[in-house]
Each structure stands twice: as structure tokens, then as C-alpha cells.
Amino acid sequence: MSWIDWAIVVAYLLWIVIDGIRRSKNTNKVEGYFLANRSLPWWAVGLSVMATQISAITLVGTTGQAYATGLRFVQFYFGLPIAMVILSLTVVPFFTRARVYTAYEYLERRFDVRTRTATSLLFLVGRAFSLGVTLAAPAVVISAILGWSIPTTVLLLSVPMVIYTSFGGVQAVAWTDVKQMAIIVIGLFAAIGILIFGITRDVGFAQALRLAGATGRMQAIDTRVDLTQTYTLWSGLLGGLFLSLSYFGCDQSQVQRYLTAKSIDEARHSLLLSAFVKIPFQLLILGAGVLTFLFYVFQTPPMLFNRAYDAQIAGGPHAAEYAALQHEFDAGVAVRRQAGIDENREQFLAADRKLQDIRARAVAVVKEATGDERYNDVNYVFPTFITTRLPVGLVGLMIAAIFGAAMSASSGELSALSSATIIDFYRRHFVKNADDAHYLRVSKIATLGWGLFACVVSIYAANQGSLIEVVNRYGSFFYGSILGVFILAILTKRATGTGAFWGLVAGMVVVLTVAFTTPIAFLWHNLIGAVVVVVVGLAISTYSR
């Protein structure tokens, strides 16, 4: 990277931190710190909600996934718009009128302190570890691409974010999210422009899309009814609906966002922004991945995008084997490129299959040579394109966008962890009658404390690839069950505190059993968890009256 790119990244980080600290002037009370005095406009809240969902891994992982398999991941989001409509009709007016600080606060009013504490604790445990992973996963990729150590990368990602979140509270989080969202969108459009320019130097755009279609990458919709398939139209619509209902309706990191809105209407508008924009935006990210595939059909790609072990392999016993694969790969790339230009479908597909086979063999060589069984190439596709193919200035902008995505995804979680800790535990169980200044002071300490915890977890997790997978895969175990508790609270009058509590326990036991003993895809776990909690909760409520 040139000094201009570095200057852009540094200037961006400084701008984010300074502006975040400037926002602390309006947060001299707990309500200002955690809820921005319920004063934010809908568009700022809506962009903040969207920015929180776009982590750095969304940018680099989703594009890599689309490079490898195409657009089908978009189905994951099909339940989101419907969920936003349902939440706008139910939860949003409910929480706003209740004037709560956390979603779980309401559960004590409706049920009892036991149910509130249990759900808030589940949120804290799940979020605390996922926050570490939200920082660790991009740190692994950025450190490999830029040649930094993992602790350095984690600290560069997390220190600015912890500073502006601790000082400025949710107001700083929301306004920095708006800026980060703008940088992400500008960077993405610029990258897509460069990709299309690179592709259309050799073929027309329609011909390029036909080539992507020939490899199956334009197939976004899978109508099969198969519970073991992770991404289908039905798992997206139904499983995704319950996941979105739970995430946006019961997760403090999202609920806290729309509690900052000026009114019920503004809170609704903020969620409906995602309902309109989320799927097109996700298609934009996935489209960038498909275009990256097409770009590398006509511009020579590296055999493997993750070059972390290049030097080790070149100097080791597998050097000759790896060099032979590279030679074979270069010849295959030329054949595929010519077949693409001639639009010879059969030859193009045969050459593409051969290249995939060579890449798989190269990955096997890397794993054998290094002993790194978790070696991953997909997440490095888009960052490699950014750092090697974009012009000076744009590289800095895109790296800043990846930093911004990592920070915006984690700052909201950090603020939510702090609010749940102080409101649901500290003020509820330990120090009940202190003044506002005291609670504000400990809130800032809690934010700093959780930030420190996240740094430690992320440095540890970054060196334990399997831990990242575990947290990502199992972190959503509780979502459906927590949603079930809120359904009991808001939509039924019969449910009791005892029913809700034991329903929650039953939901988690069933979801864990299903996850570990059946091949049912994880999106369905949300639906199963919610249904079990509601059924068991209502049954116990009936018999415990």
C-alpha cells in the first residue's frame, strides 16, 4: 500500500475517534449515554441498524462466498423484511411506550425478575464472546493481507472503537455508524466500477453474466424443500424470519438502536429502511463477489489468494510440487480466458472445473506442508483484489471501509453489553438508589471493561480458528428461545413467570439436542426454539396457576 492509502486509513480512524468523543458532550446522563435522549432521526437510526449488521467479515467473507458459489446466500435475508413489518406493528410501539432501557427490563414488569435476569444473562454471555469473534475474524484476514501481527491488528481495530464508544455512548455509535455506512457504500460502488471496467475490456457485460450463469453463480433461488440445506427459499423465509424477529426484537444490540429514535413513527421508519434496502444491499455485496470471479476470468488470478505460507512452501520440501501446480494453473487460466472470450460454454466449464481441481490440490499441499488444517482461501479473495488491483487512494478507502465495518459491527454490541450490565444487573441487583452521575460513571467503566474483555477474547480467538467457528455456529442457539419468551410476554395473557422461565430452559435444551443429534440446518433452530418455548411455557403456565 502506498503512503497515500495509509494516510487515508489513519485520517479516517482519527476522524472517527475525534468525532465520537465530540459526541460525548450531549451524554451527561444515563439516558443520553445509552439512548441518546431518545432524540435521533429515523435515517440515522436506520443506517446505524444496517451498519451494525455489516461486519468486516460480511464484506470479505460474503464476497468470497459469492466468488466461490454465487448469489444463493442472499436467501438468508428473505425473512428480514417481513420480520421488520411484524416488529413495527408489535414490539416497536410496545418498547417505546414502556420507556425501557433494555428489552429485558420489560420481562420483569410482565413476568418476574428471574426471567429478566436469565434472558439478559444469556444475551451477555452470547454477545460478549461474539463481540470477541466480530473483532477476531477480520483481524485474521487483515493481518495476513497487510502483514501485521494479530495482536497489532486487533488493537488497531478495537482501541479507536472502544474509545469513542466509552466516551460518546450510543450517540457516538450511531453517528459513526452513519459515516461508516457511507464509506462502505462509496467503497463498494467504486470497487464494482473497477470490476466492471476490468471485465468489459475483454467481453460485453451480458456475455460475462452468461459465463457466471453457466457456472451456476447466478442461481440465487433454491426452491428445494430440504431441511438439511442451509440456504433455500424456505429456510430463508421461515428460519430467517424467526432469526430476524429474535435478533431485531429481542437482542439488546438492536433494540437499543430503535429506542434512541425520536418517536414510535421514527423507530418504525428506521427498521423499515432495512426492510427496503437490506436485500438489494446484500445483492450488491454478493454481486461484487460474482464480478470478482468474472474479473479473474479475464485478468490472471493468483492460484491461492491466501499467501500467508508462500515463503514457507517455496523453501520447503513441497516447493517443486507447488511450482508444478502453479505452472498447470497458469496454462488453465489462459484456456479458460480464451473460452470465455469465444463464449465456448463447454470448454469454459471444463477449464473452470480443472482450475477448481488445481486450487483444491494446492490447498491440500499447503495444509500438508504447514499442518494448518484450518487454512482458508475464500475470505482472502476480495481483500486480494482490493490491495492488488485498485488504484492508489481507493485501496485506502476500501481498507478504511473494512475497518469501519469491523468497528460499526462491534461498537453497537459493546454499548448494548454495557447497558444490559448496568441496567439489568448493577442497578437492579447491586446499587439500587445511586444518583444519575454515579450510574453514568459506572456505565463508562463497564463499556471500557467489556472493550478490554473483547480485545483479550479476540486475540485468543484469532489464534484458535476452531473457536471462531464454534462461536459463530453455536452463538445463535439461544435466539429462538429468547424470541419465544418475548412472544409469551407480548402476545399472550395466560403466560406466567414460571411458565416463561421453564419454557426458556426447555427451548434451549431442545435446540441443543436438535443441533447436536440431527442434520437440520441452523436457520431452522430459531423456529424450533421459539415454538418449544411458547408451547412448553403455555402448558406450564396453565398447570402452575
Add this chain to the structure above:
Amino acid sequence: MISPPQDDHERDTPMTGTYVAVVILEATIIALLYVLGRIYS
């Protein structure tokens, strides 16, 4: 007599048209993606 102003925070207007627009947009996107997949297969 002037009635007290409604609390702005409680402003809650029906948005049925917006909800219908969300559903129509989603159905259109899914249909377009399905057709796109068929055309470019």
C-alpha cells in the same frame, strides 16, 4: 380550550401502505432473482 399537545414521542401513525410496499418489493425481488437464474443458467 386548547387541548394539551400530544407527546411527540408517542406519535404513532398507521403505515399499512408502507408494509404492503415492503411485501410487494420482496416478492418482486424474489421473482426477479428466480427469472434471472433461469435466464442465465
